[in-house]
Amino acid sequence: MPKIQRLSQGLVNKIAAGEVIERPASVVKELMENAVDAGATRIDVSVASGGVEMIRVADNGCGIAADELELAVASHATSKIASADDLFAVGTLGFRGEALASIGEVSRLLLRSRTAQDPGGVQIEVVGGRSSGVSPCGCPVGTTVEVRSLFFNTPVRRKFLRSTQTELGHTSEAFARIALARHDVHFTLKHNDRELFDMPQSAGWLERIVAVAGRQLAESLMWVESEDGPVRLSGYVAHPSQSRGNTRLQYLFLNGRCIRDRSLQHALGEAYRGLLMTGRYPIAFLALELPPEMVDVNVHPTKLEVRFQDLGRLYSQLLSTLRSKFLTTDLTTRVERSTDEDPTQAIDEEAAGRLRQQVVDWAKGKIESWGELPAPAAAAGDQFGGLPEPAGGARPLELAALDRHWAPADGDEPTEPPSEASPPSPPSSRPSAWPSKALQVHNRYLVAESDEGMVVIDQHALHERILYEHLRQRVLSGAVESQSLLMPEPVDLSPVEAAAALEHAELLARLGMKIEPFGGDTVLISAYPAMLANVSPAAVLHGLVEQLLGEGKAPDRRDLLDKMLHAVACKAAVKAGDRLAPEEVEALLGQRHLIDDAHHCPHGRPTAVVFSREELDKHFKRI
Ligand code: ADP
Ligand code: MG
DSSP states (O other), rough: OOOOOOOOOHHHHHHHHHHHSSSHHHHHHHHHHHHTTTTEEEEEEEEGGGTTEEEEEEESSSSOOGHHHHHHHHHHOOOOOOOOGGSSOOOOOOSSSOOOHHHTTSSSSEEEEEEESSSSEEEEEEEETTTEEEEEEESSEEEEEEESSSSTOOOHHHHHOOOHHHHHHHHHHHHHHHHHOTTEEEEEEEEEEEEEEEEOOSSSSHHHHHHHHHHHHHHHHHEEEEETTTTTEEEEEEOSSOBBSSSTTTEEEEETTTEEHHHHHHHHHTTTTTTTTTTTTTOEEEEEOOOOGGGEEETSSOSSEEEEETHHHHHHHHHHHHHHHHHOHHHHHHHHHOOOGGGGGGGHHHHHHHHHHHHHHHHHHHHHOOSSSSOOOGGGGGHHHTTTTTTTTTOOOOOETTTTHSSOOHHHHOOOOOOOSSOOOOOOOOGGGGOOOHHHHHHEEEEEETTTEEEEHHHHHHHHHHHHHHHHHHHHHHOOOOOEEEEEEEEOHHHHHHHHHHHHHHHHHHHTTEEEETTTTTTEEEEEEETTSSSSSSHHHHHHHHHHHHSSOOHHHHHHHHHHHHHHHHHHHHTTTOOOOHHHHHHHHTTGGSSTTTTTTSSSOOOOOEEEHHHEEETTTTT
C-alpha cells in the first residue's frame, strides 16, 4: 500500500472542479448566478464556439473590493454564508465558495471588478489554478469575468465536449433557466458576436416566458396558483394541445432557483394523465416559494437538486392545483379552435371532441364502465346519441384495438369462445378483411362493416400511418419526391433553430426539404417534400426543426430520421375535421396494404377500434 498523504490544494481543486464544471454551460450558470447574487440589473453573456473557446459574463452589480479579489478566486471563500446555521437559510444562489476557484483551476480566467466606492477597477488572472496577483485596471462599476480555453489542462474533460451546436444548446438552456427565474433583470446572450437573446427587464413573468419560449407556446399557457400554509405555488402550465416529446420544457423554480425534481415532475405528468398521448410530456413554468428552512439546497454540487422537508405534501399540492384547474377549464374547446379553422363548427366539434376522448379512453381501457362516463352530448348527433347509455348492471361493452388481431402474422390464431369470466377476445381477422367503403362521421371517423362486426377508424391516424410507411420506403431507396419552389421562401428562425437546421441540411434534403443560409437567422427553402403540397413550407420547416432540437444531446441519426418522417407524415395527413369525399375514403382504405403494422399511428395512438358482432349482439341483449 502506498503511504497516505494529503492531496495538494491544486489537486483538491481539480477534483472539486470536476463536480461543478462539466461543460461550458456550467461556467455560464455559475457566473450568471454570481451576477444575480451581486444584485445586478443587467447581465450580458457572450460566448464563442458554444463557450468552448470563450465565455464572458459582465454585470453591473456591487463589484468586489480590491482587497477581497484574491479571496474571491480562492476555494471555500464566500461572502454569502458565515456559519453552519446559514446553510439552512440560504437566500442567495451561491454559497459554497467554490465556483470561481474551480473555473480558474481548469481554464484561463480573467476577472475585472469595481465597486461604486472605488475610483478605479482591479483585475486578477488565474491560469490553471495559478493566480497572477491583483493589479489596477480601468472598468465600469460591476464585474466582468472572462473564461478562455476551458479544460486546456484537463484533456480528458475536453474530449467529452460535443459539437459547437450541442454545447451552445446547453449554454442557451443554462442562460434561459436563469433568465426565466429573474424577469426583473435585463439579460443578453451573444454567440460569436451574433445576438441570440435580448430580454429587457419586464413587468411580468409571462413576458419573459414569451421571450424565452416564443409567443405561440406562451399563448397556450394557463395561470395556476395555490397556497398551502407557508407554501405558495404559482405559474403557468400549457394547454394539452401543446406538449413535447421530452421534459425539457418543464421548469420548476424554487425561491428563484431553477431545480429538477423527479417526484414533482411525476406529479405534473399525473395531472395530465389522459390528456396527452403516450410519449408526450406537459409543458410548465412553475414557481414554488417556501421558507428556506423547509428545504435543504446543499445536497447537490450544482444545486440542481434539493431535498424537501415534506415532499409528499408538495406532490399533492401540485397535483390537486392542476387537477382542479383542468376540471374548471373547458379544455376541449381550445383544442378544437386551434385545429379547426371554421368557427361555425365549434359546438358540434366540441361535442365530437368529447366523444372522441371517451372512445380513446375506452379503447385504452381507462374507463371501466360506461356508467362512469359523463353524459354523452346530445349535440354530438343522432348517430351517437344513444350509444353510451349506462345500462344498470349491464356488462360494459368490450372493444378491442386492432392490434390484438394482427399481432401474430402467421398461422392459425385460436379463437376463444366468449365467456362471462374473461372478456371475449375478438375473432381473428386479417387486414384483407377490411372494408373498402365506410361512412364518415363527424368528419373524423370512418365507420364500416367488417367481417367480424364493425370497425371505427381514426382517419388522421390511419392516413398518417400510411404516409409514414410510404415516405420511409422512399427515403430508404433515395427516391423522395421533392418540389422546387419557383420563389424560394425565406423563413425566420431563432438563432439556435437556424444553427440546428443548417447543421442538418443534408438530413433534411433526404426528406425532400432543401435549405440554405440566407443571412442572420434566416434560411431559404428552395425545395420541399412534394407530399406536403398543401402545407406551408415554413410550417413544415418549423415542425422538422422541433424534432431536431427535441433532444438535449445529439440524437442518434436513425432515431432522428424516424422522428422527422413522423413529423412530415403527421403534417401531410388528413386532419380530424377534414371532410372526405367517398372516393377519398375508398382510396384511404385501399392503401392500407402499405402498412404492415397498421394498428397504430406513429404517435402510438390506435388507428382503429373494432366492435365485434358478438359484443353488439350482447349489448342489444340478443345473446
Ligand atoms: P459563491 O458564489 O458560492 O459565494 P463563488 O466562487 O462563485 O462562490 O464566488 C466567490 C465570491 O466572490 C462570492 O461569494 C462573492 O462575494 C464574490 N463574487 C463572485 N462573483 C461576483 C460578482 N459577479 N459580483 C460581485 N461579487 C462576486
Ligand atoms: Mg457562485
